Structure formats: structure tokens, C-alpha cells
Amino acid sequence: MGRRHALIALAFLALLVPPVVAVLGAGALERGLLQWVEDLLQVFSRGATWRSARFSLVQAAVSAILSVALALPGAYYLANLRFPGRRMAESLTLLPFVMPSLIVILAVISFYGRAGVLNQLLGTDLRLVYSAAGIILAHVIFNYAVALRIIAGGWRQIDTRLREVSLSLGESGGSRLLHLHAPLILPSILTALAIVFLYCFVSFGVVLVFGGVQFATLEVRIYQEMFTSLNLSGAGALALLQLAMCGAVVILIQLISETHRRESVAGRRTTVRHWASVRPRVRLACTAYWAVVGLFLFAPLGSIVLRAFRPGAGWSLRAFQALWTGRIGDREVYEIIRASFTEILLTSLGVALLAAVLTVSAALAAARALRGRTVPWLDTIMRMPLAVSSVTFSLGMRLLWLGRFPALTLILLTQAVMAFPLVFGSVRQTVDALPRRYLEAARSLGAPPLFRIRTVELPVLRRGLVNAFTFAFALSLADFTAILTIGRGEVVTFPVAMYRLIGFQSFDVALALGVWYIALVALAFIVIDSTATGYGRRSS
Amino acid sequence: MIGMEQIVRRYPDFHLEVDFAVQKGEIVTLLGHSGSGKTTTLRILAGFEKSDTGRILLDGEDVTALPAQKRGLGYVFQDYTLFPHLDVGENIAYGLRVKKVSRPEQGRRVRELLELVGLEGFENRPIETLSGGEQQRVAVARALAPGPRALLLDEPFSAIDTERRESLRRHLLRVQRELRIPTVFVTHSRTEALFLSDRILILREGAVEDAGTPQQLYEHPRTEYAARFLGAANILPREEVLRVLGDDPDNPAGPALLMIRPERVRVSRTGPIPARITDRAYYGAWHEYTLDTPLGPILAVTGTHYEPGAALSLDFPREHLVPLVSTAHYG
Missing domain, CATH: 2.40.50.140 (Nucleic acid-binding proteins)
Structure with missing residues (x-):
């Protein structure tokens, strides 16, 4: 048992650590050790460094609290009430999270911006976007689904019979919420807070665009040191500081999940209440909640669509046509993007497919090796990529391996490592939910290992694995950092194309590309989701 | 014949030491309170767990080193563990699929077994529509389908309500007598043990406290513990x-x-x-x-x-x- 765990850990660390070390130590190689130490001290003595650290912490904390607060009722409804459109709500709310940051930025600007839809509708002059408020707003739109899924997952673990016990003991609803449900759901809430905090802490695109010079996170400072000041040791020093702070949060997450880990009880029963069986007041509250959340998340994304079809004053398909013809006005769109629309489509889908297969296979292999076992230190290692910013890791992969391996391989590996904690978490939960007894039953009937996987594990785990696959696929599709940093512009996916179009002030075509992207991801979600019903052939 | 020869398994807080054999057609019961080592013994026999020393014999052949899937032993789990994604017929046919038995032969065998356990016509029923007793009988049929060399039953009645238990016990006994398959039965219920067994081994803290036919054990127990356990x-x-x-x-x-x-x-x-x-x-x-x-x-x-x-x-x-x-x- 120990050896297998050590091997998994070693393989994973061998992928993760060298690139990070390369970034942290690049300055030392370039400048010599003494000069490097001096550079480090200089970075840490700057007020700006600590202001950025403080801003990173505060905005991440506020974003996390708001995301969780907004997600809490939704998680309750998802786990406990069979409301109409429940599956759709679960899939669609994930949409913003898997959008490239560029799309969310465009969405927030076109809806909440000074000339945005909201101001036009209300006739006001709200200046929300280019400020801390804009950053937090975009973060909540981004991370709502993360909080929703984690907390709903926790709520689904709660045995329905506990509620029945409480009812039979005559406990009131309020007391039940406080004394029974709150303690049981608390670990999920804390985990959601910590994960969203981490994402916001290392947020890059949103802060870069909305923060200006006034608000910068450490992630943005690393980028600026690297590409604006060309100061490798400075970037390394900031990356180190960021790593330490993130590492502390990851350890905290680990502590939470260890203290609150509960063995699943045999015979646990969870039932979801039928829509028709709840009081009208509950139905109204649930409907109102999803209406508000729907507006909050999708009005901004919708405004992208709106503006893509209204590139000027009137309705027009100009921007979409340009994607096919390669021309808009006197501009050569394909030259700006440096790829045709078909190429973008094929490259994006191909990379995402390969990355998803790689990530899910690795996660499945690791989860199977750990099935039903608690190995806290190994779980911590698996979560480590959460603590590494994608700018740092991609940069390291590039510094270290480009030239020795094809860029595409490095991109796939980078995306797989960065997506691993999320995908692994979900695959592990799925795998652990299949009791070992089922496999023992198959063994006692003579089934060899591959036969067991094919006939018992994969069919029973199918839904969970499809979910993980969809997730990995979408994360890869949205990836911008690894593609841009490692691909050196040769690998053109949707985000790269949009980035280039924005750079050349072709907003309309960028928006049209955004619409395509949203439509593709939504379609993929709905298709994949509908193929993963129950155990397959039977629908009863 | 299936047997365990000087099997020893040490855990940090538990020590298991057993030695027994089950002859053709015989039902031997491992009786004990929870934590006595009876399920562990059964799992070692099945190959789900390893022993530190000792041998496991199947018809005179040493199978200690064989993995579970090569031992050819039918195992019925406490909660039956029927595959949730397969219907009744597919569950029973699972072991036949492993053996690459032809489809028509699988169907024939499934019908035969369903008749044996008294569930004719249940082939296409989804698992979740079965009662506890029906699930248990399907689990027994599934374990018997590949023609195992012995049958291992881990508390197969514990999830059944008391009224149904007796008829299921009679039923299981009839099936076992008909097939004359050596059977190891694990339970903590003395009633089940006395009713079903040819021989009983009372386990206590990982060791055999007393052994014998139900009548011998009830009327002439060797130790105070055995005497109290049986009545x-x-x-x-x-x-x-x-x-x-x-x-x-x-x-x-x-x-x-x-x-x-x-x-x-x-x-x-x-x-x-x-x-x-x-x-x-x-x-x-x-x-x-x-x-x-x-x-x-x-x-x-x-x-x-x-x-x-x-x-x-x-x-x-x-x-x-x-x-x-x-x-x-x-x-």
C-alpha cells in the first residue's frame, strides 16, 4: 500500500515541482546568487508588494463570502427539492465558471459598464466595473457555480433519515437547521469558501483589466515583473510569496476535510422532495431565487449576444459573417487571428478532448489506487496545483521543457495538472461511492480486473465520470494562460483568437466568437449531460 | 471439500487463528458476536483478505496463493451487493459472462436458477424493485450460477425481517441440500446456527471456542462461554x-x-x-x-x-x- 501511494505522489510531484522551482530560481541563474538575494530583499521591502498582498487577500475573502452566500439557497434547493429544470440549473450555472476570463470580462463590461445594458435600462450612471467592485462582481459570477456544487454535494450526503429522527423527536424547523443541518453542512461551506478564495486570490485576467494601476493582485504583479519590468528575480520572489499564502490556504482546506471526514454510513438514504409535495411558499421562493440567479449570471452573458448581433446601431450578422469570410470592412480577420475559424474550432476541440481524456484517466487511476482509504498527505499533494498560479506554472513549463518536448504536449500536461485537483476531487468522490463489495462480488464470480472495470466500475461510475470529463473538457477549452504562454501564439484556440481580436480593436468579431464559444459549451454540456442518465439502458 | 489449515492473521489489536474443514454437502457455521473474527475468516477463505500463515485447501488443492477470482467460490454478501446497473437476469448471468458461456446457455441457466430459488419470471426485473428476501435469493442464485466449488454466506438473513427469515432459512437449506455444495455460513444468531448447520464453530476473539454438531454443542458444550451463547x-x-x-x-x-x-x-x-x-x-x-x-x-x-x-x-x-x-x- 505504501509503495503505490509513494509512486503516485512522486509522479505527480515530478510534474508539478520542477517548473515552479524553475520560475522561483530563474533569477538566481540569471543574476547570480548574491544579486538575486538583493533583488528579493528589494521586492519584499516595497510597500506596493504588501499592498498587493493585502488587496489579494481582501478581495478574495469578500468574493468568497459573497459567492457562498449567494450559492447557499441554490445548493439547498438542488439537493433537496425536485424543482422543474433542476438538472438544467445544475448544468447551466456552471457555464460562467468554464468561460474564459476574457468572456466574463466582456460580459461584465457590456452589462454593468458605463455604457452597459444596466445603466441604459435604469437610466443611471453607475461606475461599477473598473474598481474593486467590478473585480468582486466578476469573481462572484465566475465562482458562484463552484460554491453551488461543493455545498450541494455536501447537502446530498446528509441522510434523510436524520431529518426524520429530528421530526420524530419534535424538533422545530429552526432548531433543526441550527443544530442538525448547520453542523453537517459546515464542512462543505468552509471548503467552498476556501476554494473560491484560492481562485480569486490567484485571479489574473479580471484584475488585470479591471484593476488598472490602483488594484493589483500578486498574480498581476508577477506578470508585470516578468513582462513589463523584465525582472526575473522579482517575479520569482512574488511567486514565492503567493505560493506561501496559497499553500497555507490549501493546508487549511486539508485540515477542514480531515476534521470533518465522516465514514459513509451503510444504508444511508437520501430522498429529494417532489415539487408538488412542498408548500406554495417554498415553490415561490425557489422560483424567485433561480430567477434572480439566472438574471445575475446570464444577463451579462446575454448582453454579449445582444451586442454581437448589434455591432453598430442596428441588427446585423456582419460580425458572424466575418468569421466565415475572413474579412470585415477592410480588415483581414484571419490575419489578425493567424488562423481560420475552422482551424480555431478544430484546435480548440482537439486540445480540450485530449486534455480531458488525460486528466480524467490520471484522476481515475489515482482515485482507484486510493479507493476507500484516507491518505491525508497524498490528498494534500493532489491539491497542491490549487496553490500554484497558472501563470507561474505555465511559465515554468515553458522555461524548463520547451524545445525538448512539442508545445502541444506541454500544453496538454499543463492543463491536466492545473485541472487535476478539481477533476480528481470529483472522480475520487465518485469512485469512493462505489463500495468495494461490488468489486469483491465480481471477483467472487471469477471476473478478472479488466472485466470488472468494464462491466461493473465504468457502468456504475458512468455519470460521475462523464461529469468529471465535461468539467475537464470545459476547463481546457477556457484555458488562456497555458495556451498563450507555452504555445507562443502557434496554437490558436478561442481565447487566443479573442485576445488577438480585442488587441486589434475588432470587438464585434471578438463578441461573435464569444457567442460561438458560449453556444458550443452550452451544447456540449446539454449533450453530454443527457447521455449520462442513470445506469444507461434503463431509465426507471 | 474446503478447509483452512492453521490460518493465522494478526492485526494490531486482533489475532485470528482458525483451522477447520467443510465436507461435501455439509453446512458449517461460524457463530460469534461481532468482532469475533467470523467475517474476516470468511473473507480470507474467499481471497478478499490474506492470512499471515496457513493454507486454504479446496478439494485437496492448495489455493492460498490464488486470487479471489480464480478460487471459484460463491460469496453472498450481507447486503447482497447486487449490481445496481444490471437487472435480475443479468446479475445472475454475470459469472457466466465471465466464463464466456454462450447467450442461450446463459438464459437457460438463469431460468433454471430462478426456478431453484423460487423466483420464476423475475429475469427482467430491475434490482430496486425487489424486496429484501428476493434480493437475497437473487444473490444466492448469482453466487451459484458459475457452479462454485463451495458457497460462502455472510449473514445472509440479517437484513430480512423476522417473519420472513424462517421461510428463507428453510428455502436456503433446501437449495443447499439439493446441490450438496459445501457451505460456510457466518452468523451471530444462535437460532439460525442451530437450524441450518451440520456443524457449528463458535468463534471468540479470533479463536475457536468450541465446535460440534448443533446438538452436541447445545447439550454438551465444552466451555461456559459456549454454553451461554447457545441458550x-x-x-x-x-x-x-x-x-x-x-x-x-x-x-x-x-x-x-x-x-x-x-x-x-x-x-x-x-x-x-x-x-x-x-x-x-x-x-x-x-x-x-x-x-x-x-x-x-x-x-x-x-x-x-x-x-x-x-x-x-x-x-x-x-x-x-x-x-x-x-x-x-x-x-
Whole structure:
């Protein structure tokens, strides 16, 4: 048992650590050790460094609290009430999270911006976007689904019979919420807070665009040191500081999940209440909640669509046509993007497919090796990529391996490592939910290992694995950092194309590309989701 | 034949040591409280867990090194563990699929087994529509389908309500007798053990406390623990009993305790031991009395009705006085 765990850990660390070390130590190689130490001290003595650290912490904390607060009722409804459109709500709310940051930025600007839809509708002059408020707003739109899924997952673990016990003991609803449900759901809430905090802490695109010079996170400072000041040791020093702070949060997450880990009880029963069986007041509250959340998340994304079809004053398909013809006005769109629309489509889908297969296979292999076992230190290692910013890791992969391996391989590996904690978490939960007894039953009937996987594990785990696959696929599709940093512009996916179009002030075509992207991801979600019903052939 | 030869398994806080064999057509029961090592023994036999030393023999062949899937043993789990994504027929046919048995043959065998367990026509039923008893019978059919060399049953009745248990027990016994398959049965219920077994092994803290046929164990248990496990027992100091009965303690070096089952205590108006009823319970076919005697409280079962407080006499027929090894030192 120990050896297998050590091997998994070693393989994973061998992928993760060298690139990070390369970034942290690049300055030392370039400048010599003494000069490097001096550079480090200089970075840490700057007020700006600590202001950025403080801003990173505060905005991440506020974003996390708001995301969780907004997600809490939704998680309750998802786990406990069979409301109409429940599956759709679960899939669609994930949409913003898997959008490239560029799309969310465009969405927030076109809806909440000074000339945005909201101001036009209300006739006001709200200046929300280019400020801390804009950053937090975009973060909540981004991370709502993360909080929703984690907390709903926790709520689904709660045995329905506990509620029945409480009812039979005559406990009131309020007391039940406080004394029974709150303690049981608390670990999920804390985990959601910590994960969203981490994402916001290392947020890059949103802060870069909305923060200006006034608000910068450490992630943005690393980028600026690297590409604006060309100061490798400075970037390394900031990356180190960021790593330490993130590492502390990851350890905290680990502590939470260890203290609150509960063995699943045999015979646990969870039932979801039928829509028709709840009081009208509950139905109204649930409907109102999803209406508000729907507006909050999708009005901004919708405004992208709106503006893509209204590139000027009137309705027009100009921007979409340009994607096919390669021309808009006197501009050569394909030259700006440096790829045709078909190429973008094929490259994006191909990379995402390969990355998803790689990530899910690795996660499945690791989860199977750990099935039903608690190995806290190994779980911590698996979560480590959460603590590494994608700018740092991609940069390291590039510094270290480009030239020795094809860029595409490095991109796939980078995306797989960065997506691993999320995908692994979900695959592990799925795998652990299949009791070992089922496999023992198959063994006692003579089934060899591959036969067991094919006939018992994969069919029973199918839904969970499809979910993980969809997730990995979408994360890869949205990836911008690894593609841009490692691909050196040769690998053109949707985000790269949009980035280039924005750079050349072709907003309309960028928006049209955004619409395509949203439509593709939504379609993929709905298709994949509908193929993963129950155990397959039977629908009863 | 299936057997375990000097099997030893050490855990940090538990030590298992067993040695037994099951002959063709025989049902051997591992009986014990939870934590006694009975399920671990069964899992080692099945190959789900390894022993530190010892051998597992199947029809004379040493299978200790064989993985579970190559041992050819049918295993029925406590909660049946039917595959949730397969229907009844597919669950039963699973082991046949592994053996690459042709489709028509699979179908034929599934129907045959469903008939054997009394579930004709259940082929296409989804698992979640079955009652506990039906699930248990499907699990037995699934385990029997590939033609196992022995059947291992892990508490197969524990999830069944009491009323249904008896008919399922009879049913299982009939199936086993029909197939004459060596069977190891794990339970903590003495009723099930006494009813189903050809032989019983009482496990205690990882070791065999006592073994024998149900009748031997019930009527002539070797130890105090075994005597109490299998039913109500009056356990008394030997010397005092012999003194009260007026017998000579002919062998002073023998066991210090004597046991007599309540239904063997002779209750009458005349006898060597004066007694007074202090408590009674009515069970329809019999009465159970607690009596105060010079030997302390004695439990007696009889068909005769006596009033509470009645002064009676007891006698212990010598052939039903069983010497016991005291097990008090086990704690």
C-alpha cells in the first residue's frame, strides 16, 4: 500500500515541482546568487508588494463570502427539492465558471459598464466595473457555480433519515437547521469558501483589466515583473510569496476535510422532495431565487449576444459573417487571428478532448489506487496545483521543457495538472461511492480486473465520470494562460483568437466568437449531460 | 471439500487463528458476536483478505496463493451487493459472462436458477424493485450460477425481517441440500446456527471456542462461554451441586462448573433441592420460572403451571449435568 501511494505522489510531484522551482530560481541563474538575494530583499521591502498582498487577500475573502452566500439557497434547493429544470440549473450555472476570463470580462463590461445594458435600462450612471467592485462582481459570477456544487454535494450526503429522527423527536424547523443541518453542512461551506478564495486570490485576467494601476493582485504583479519590468528575480520572489499564502490556504482546506471526514454510513438514504409535495411558499421562493440567479449570471452573458448581433446601431450578422469570410470592412480577420475559424474550432476541440481524456484517466487511476482509504498527505499533494498560479506554472513549463518536448504536449500536461485537483476531487468522490463489495462480488464470480472495470466500475461510475470529463473538457477549452504562454501564439484556440481580436480593436468579431464559444459549451454540456442518465439502458 | 489449515492473521489489536474443514454437502457455521473474527475468516477463505500463515485447501488443492477470482467460490454478501446497473437476469448471468458461456446457455441457466430459488419470471426485473428476501435469493442464485466449488454466506438473513427469515432459512437449506455444495455460513444468531448447520464453530476473539454438531454443542458444550451463547443455562459450582444432591465429588480434579439447561431441570413437589418461585414468564407452549434455591437462582422451563410463591422441589438428572471449563479468565 505504501509503495503505490509513494509512486503516485512522486509522479505527480515530478510534474508539478520542477517548473515552479524553475520560475522561483530563474533569477538566481540569471543574476547570480548574491544579486538575486538583493533583488528579493528589494521586492519584499516595497510597500506596493504588501499592498498587493493585502488587496489579494481582501478581495478574495469578500468574493468568497459573497459567492457562498449567494450559492447557499441554490445548493439547498438542488439537493433537496425536485424543482422543474433542476438538472438544467445544475448544468447551466456552471457555464460562467468554464468561460474564459476574457468572456466574463466582456460580459461584465457590456452589462454593468458605463455604457452597459444596466445603466441604459435604469437610466443611471453607475461606475461599477473598473474598481474593486467590478473585480468582486466578476469573481462572484465566475465562482458562484463552484460554491453551488461543493455545498450541494455536501447537502446530498446528509441522510434523510436524520431529518426524520429530528421530526420524530419534535424538533422545530429552526432548531433543526441550527443544530442538525448547520453542523453537517459546515464542512462543505468552509471548503467552498476556501476554494473560491484560492481562485480569486490567484485571479489574473479580471484584475488585470479591471484593476488598472490602483488594484493589483500578486498574480498581476508577477506578470508585470516578468513582462513589463523584465525582472526575473522579482517575479520569482512574488511567486514565492503567493505560493506561501496559497499553500497555507490549501493546508487549511486539508485540515477542514480531515476534521470533518465522516465514514459513509451503510444504508444511508437520501430522498429529494417532489415539487408538488412542498408548500406554495417554498415553490415561490425557489422560483424567485433561480430567477434572480439566472438574471445575475446570464444577463451579462446575454448582453454579449445582444451586442454581437448589434455591432453598430442596428441588427446585423456582419460580425458572424466575418468569421466565415475572413474579412470585415477592410480588415483581414484571419490575419489578425493567424488562423481560420475552422482551424480555431478544430484546435480548440482537439486540445480540450485530449486534455480531458488525460486528466480524467490520471484522476481515475489515482482515485482507484486510493479507493476507500484516507491518505491525508497524498490528498494534500493532489491539491497542491490549487496553490500554484497558472501563470507561474505555465511559465515554468515553458522555461524548463520547451524545445525538448512539442508545445502541444506541454500544453496538454499543463492543463491536466492545473485541472487535476478539481477533476480528481470529483472522480475520487465518485469512485469512493462505489463500495468495494461490488468489486469483491465480481471477483467472487471469477471476473478478472479488466472485466470488472468494464462491466461493473465504468457502468456504475458512468455519470460521475462523464461529469468529471465535461468539467475537464470545459476547463481546457477556457484555458488562456497555458495556451498563450507555452504555445507562443502557434496554437490558436478561442481565447487566443479573442485576445488577438480585442488587441486589434475588432470587438464585434471578438463578441461573435464569444457567442460561438458560449453556444458550443452550452451544447456540449446539454449533450453530454443527457447521455449520462442513470445506469444507461434503463431509465426507471 | 474446503478447509483452512492453521490460518493465522494478526492485526494490531486482533489475532485470528482458525483451522477447520467443510465436507461435501455439509453446512458449517461460524457463530460469534461481532468482532469475533467470523467475517474476516470468511473473507480470507474467499481471497478478499490474506492470512499471515496457513493454507486454504479446496478439494485437496492448495489455493492460498490464488486470487479471489480464480478460487471459484460463491460469496453472498450481507447486503447482497447486487449490481445496481444490471437487472435480475443479468446479475445472475454475470459469472457466466465471465466464463464466456454462450447467450442461450446463459438464459437457460438463469431460468433454471430462478426456478431453484423460487423466483420464476423475475429475469427482467430491475434490482430496486425487489424486496429484501428476493434480493437475497437473487444473490444466492448469482453466487451459484458459475457452479462454485463451495458457497460462502455472510449473514445472509440479517437484513430480512423476522417473519420472513424462517421461510428463507428453510428455502436456503433446501437449495443447499439439493446441490450438496459445501457451505460456510457466518452468523451471530444462535437460532439460525442451530437450524441450518451440520456443524457449528463458535468463534471468540479470533479463536475457536468450541465446535460440534448443533446438538452436541447445545447439550454438551465444552466451555461456559459456549454454553451461554447457545441458550439459557444454569451454571453452578460443581462441589455445591454435588453436595446438595448428596453425591460424592468422585473426581475433585475435574472442571469446577456444572451446567444444566432450564428445560432439563425437573420441577415437582418432591426432590432434593427446595425451591420457591420468584418470577415467571408465560410463552404459550411452556412456562419459564425463576426459582430461589440454596444454590442461588435457578431457571427452569416446564409445561406445568405453578402459582408464584409456590414452594417446590427441584432435581437435576445426572445425565444432563454437563461439566464446563470456566472461561471467566477471558474477562
